[in-house]
Amino acid sequence: MPTPMPIVKVKLPSVLSQYENGRVPESQLDTVESTRTALVWKMAILPARGMRALHAEAKKHGIILSSTGRGRTYTQQEQLFRTRYTTTYLPGRPYKIWNGVRWYQKPGVAMAAVPGTSNHGWWCADDLAEVVGGVTMGLRASTVEWLFNNAGRFGFAWETTSENWHVHWIAGDTVPQAVLAYEDSLNPPPPPPNPIPPTEDDEMPILVRFQKYANVFTFSPGGGYQLLTASTYPAYASLQKVLIQGAPDSSAAADVKASWNAAIKAALNQNGLTQADLLSGGSYEVF
Numbered sequence: 001m002p003t004p005m006p007i008v009k010v011k012l013p014s015v016l017s018q019y020e021n022g023r024v025p026e027s028q029l030d031t032v033e034s035t036r037t038a039l040v041w042k043m044a045i046l047p048a049r050g051m052r053a054l055h056a057e058a059k060k061h062g063i064i065l066s067s068t069g070r071g072r073t074y075t076q077q078e079q080l081f082r083t084r085y086t087t088t089y090l091p092g093r094p095y096k097i098w099n100g101v102r103w104y105q106k107p108g109v110a111m112a113a114v115p116g117t118s119n120h121g122w123w124c125a126d127d128l129a130e131v132v133g134g135v136t137m138g139l140r141a142s143t144v145e146w147l148f149n150n151a152g153r154f155g156f157a158w159e160t161t162s163e164n165w166h167v168h169w170i171a172g173d174t175v176p177q178a179v180l181a182y183e184d185s186l187n188p189p190p191p192p193p194n195p196i197p198p199t200e201d202d203e204m205p206i207l208v209r210f211q212k213y214a215n216v217f218t219f220s221p222g223g224g225y226q227l228l229t230a231s232t233y234p235a236y237a238s239l240q241k242v243l244i245q246g247a248p249d250s251s252a253a254a255d256v257k258a259s260w261n262a263a264i265k266a267a268l269n270q271n272g273l274t275q276a277d278l279l280s281g282g283s284y285e286v287f
């Protein structure tokens with residue numbers, strides 16, 4: 001059984017209530033992709049955070065999300081509405097009232113909101129697409145299914161069953177937990193406040209990754225340690241290999257491990273962390 005489309009009423013961030021639909025200032029907007037800075041690709045600040053996190057989560061599942069449009073000025077919405085609706089009487093066609101006049105939806109086109117009422121005019125809606133094999137296309141059925149099951153955690157739901165690509169923001173002023181978790185994963189931990197000076201000659205450092213951070217630290221047997229950044233990490237590539245190829249069962253390796261352990265313990269204490277902060281169930285992980 002396919003998952004039913006989660007239809008939930010839009011809930012706008014309250015900061016937008018001081019503006020008019022289609023006339024939200026750029027200071028209230030943010031990019032979803034840093035490379036797409038035109039108004040049409042932006043979203044209001046909170047939905048943009050949600051959409052960035054949703055994109056990252058989708059990517060983990062092999063889905064490259066994209067969009068065919070997000071924000072719309074009043075003028076753009078009016079132009080769109082006028083291309084899809086006509087005041088000419090079309091028997092049996094759905095119609096909408098705009099300024100007291102009936103506008104009939106032309107055959108073969110998607111619906112459009114009456115100018116001034118679209119959630120695109122709040123920069124709180126996104127017409128989703130995806131990239132497959134380098135080509136941007138409409139959502140595949142499997143992606144729609146994935147989105148039905150996951151978009152809600154990131155603050156999005158659907159508006160109408162006739163548009164499975166159109167999602168809008170339902171979290172109001174709340175930042176959903178899944179969005180916070182994603183943003184946490186991007187933030188490096190604070191730098192160690194009090195680096196421990198090495199107490200003996202530098203020896204081969206160990207690479208350690210903490211459970212709650214994506215970052216990798218080096219620890220010297222003497223007690224010194226530092227945060228590895230993306231730019232310094234490659235410098236340790238050869239070290240990484242040495243450690244992997246070492247003989248962990250030899251007594252020499254055990255000795256070295258014991259001294260590493262002491263250095264790590266001292267460093268943990270110094271930073272108010274515990275062994276539980278380390279990977280591999282409370283132990284450290286040797287790369």
Ligand SMILES: [Zn+2]
Pocket residue numbers: 120125126127166167
């Ligand atoms: Zn839409």
